[in-house]
Amino acid sequence: MYNFSEDIRNVIKEISEFKDKVEGKRVLITGGAGFIGSWICDVLHELKADVFCLDNLLTGSKENIKHLLNKKRFKFIKADVCKYSTSQKFDFIIHAASIASPLIYQRHPIETLDANLIGTRNMLELARKSDATFLFTSTSEVYGNAEVIPTPENYYGYVNSFGPRCMYDEGKRAAEAYCYSYFQTYKLPIRIARIFNTYGPRLDVSNTGYGRVVVKFITQALKNEPLTIYGDGTQTRSFCYITDTVSGLLKLLLKKNIDGNVVNIGNDEEVKIIDLAHIILKITNSKSQIVFQPALKDDPLRRRPDLTKAKKLIGYSPKISLEDGLRKTIEWWKEKLKLL
Numbered sequence: 001m002y003n004f005s006e007d008i009r010n011v012i013k014e015i016s017e018f019k020d021k022v023e024g025k026r027v028l029i030t031g032g033a034g035f036i037g038s039w040i041c042d043v044l045h046e047l048k049a050d051v052f053c054l055d056n057l058l059t060g061s062k063e064n065i066k067h068l069l070n071k072k073r074f075k076f077i078k079a080d081v082c083k084y085s086t087s088q089k090f091d092f093i094i095h096a097a098s099i100a101s102p103l104i105y106q107r108h109p110i111e112t113l114d115a116n117l118i119g120t121r122n123m124l125e126l127a128r129k130s131d132a133t134f135l136f137t138s139t140s141e142v143y144g145n146a147e148v149i150p151t152p153e154n155y156y157g158y159v160n161s162f163g164p165r166c167m168y169d170e171g172k173r174a175a176e177a178y179c180y181s182y183f184q185t186y187k188l189p190i191r192i193a194r195i196f197n198t199y200g201p202r203l204d205v206s207n208t209g210y211g212r213v214v215v216k217f218i219t220q221a222l223k224n225e226p227l228t229i230y231g232d233g234t235q236t237r238s239f240c241y242i243t244d245t246v247s248g249l250l251k252l253l254l255k256k257n258i259d260g261n262v263v264n265i266g267n268d269e270e271v272k273i274i275d276l277a278h279i280i281l282k283i284t285n286s287k288s289q290i291v292f293q294p295a296l297k298d299d300p301l302r303r304r305p306d307l308t309k310a311k312k313l314i315g316y317s318p319k320i321s322l323e324d325g326l327r328k329t330i331e332w333w334k335e336k337l338k339l340l
């Protein structure tokens with residue numbers, strides 16, 4: 001059985017040095033009903049912060065936060081991050097609202113650009129009025145089809161600004177430029193996390209549209225349906241279990257004297273997509289076959305973060321191996337699909 005409370009306790013243990021930094025503080029989390037955002041809401045609520053979760057429920061779901069909805073220190077705000085306006089002030093703002101799945105952002109390209117451009121500007125203004133520390137959830141996609149692997153933060157990127165992934169990749173790059181400019185112009189305390197592929201419980205069909213490979217493979221394997229691979233499966237990714245990503249994000253938010261920094265957050269264990277398929281088939285004991293489809297345009301060939309800066313600056317290193325993280329995620333999916 002998957003144990004959610006144990007995972008939350010593990011995050012809290014990992015960030016124990018920052019535990020008292022959030023008690024009684026007002027934290028706004030945009031995209032808080034999504035996969036990563038809802039985990040952050042859970043951890044911060046457990047640490048006795050006043051949690052304000054803003055989401056338009058485009059890819060997120062109230063299901064992810066339903067256990068928090070009647071709590072005194074939790075407030076759900078259904079709003080578009082581009083239009084949200086308030087006279088309230090916050091101590092911390094985590095801006096995570098954005099479509100993140102390729103299948104869905106290609107269906108909603110303008111909304112994806114807006115959440116990262118207009119939404120980021122709007123939240124930076126709110127942070128400025130509030131005097132809040134601001135964390136932006138950027139992505140490894142700002143590196144595009146990187147030529148330097150493992151990829152450090154000072155790699156500028158190899159990105160197509162006019163192609164099927166541009167609305168996400170360039171949206172995030174422009175949002176980073178907004179953060180940089182608010183830091184330079186107003187000395188706003190900003191921090192940027194470049195998150196690499198994250199997976200785990202709550203990453204679901206609603207926010208992936210099956211566009212994220214771990215969810216796709218696990219659900220296909222559990223149903224004994226063919227696992228579909230785009231290309232020959234030799235492209236690599238580095239998958240990070242959700243508790244490691246959330247620990248990294250909160251360390252980056254809460255550490256003192258690191259304003260204006262961009263930091264990779266992820267796991268540097270690199271795996272070929274074909275090997276990922278085999279690991280999932282083994283753990284699920286599935287009878288599924290593997291089938292190949294044509295490669296996707298602009299699909300990065302390799303992904304692996306250089307975590308040197310994350311380790312040095314915020315003492316971050318991921319703790320959960322790919323196999324352990326997949327086992328937890330598969331248990332969660334079995335319960336969800338009622339296969340237990």
Ligand SMILES: NC(=O)c1ccc[n+]([C@@H]2O[C@H](COP(=O)([O-])OP(=O)(O)OC[C@H]3O[C@@H](n4cnc5c(N)ncnc54)[C@H](O)[C@@H]3O)[C@@H](O)[C@H]2O)c1
Pocket residue numbers: 030031032033034035036037054055056057058059060061079080081082095096097098099100101115119137138139140194195196197198199207
């Ligand atoms: N999961 C990953 O592997 C990964 C990797 C890199 C970066 N990120 C970034 O982390 C953040 C969270 O991603 P996630 O995986 O939790 O995705 P998700 O889709 O589960 O969560 C995003 C949330 O943002 C909300 N949202 C979208 N547009 C909005 C808008 N205009 N106004 C208000 N809410 C809006 C959605 O409803 C959803 O709840 C995103 O910014 C994403 O780009 C995620």
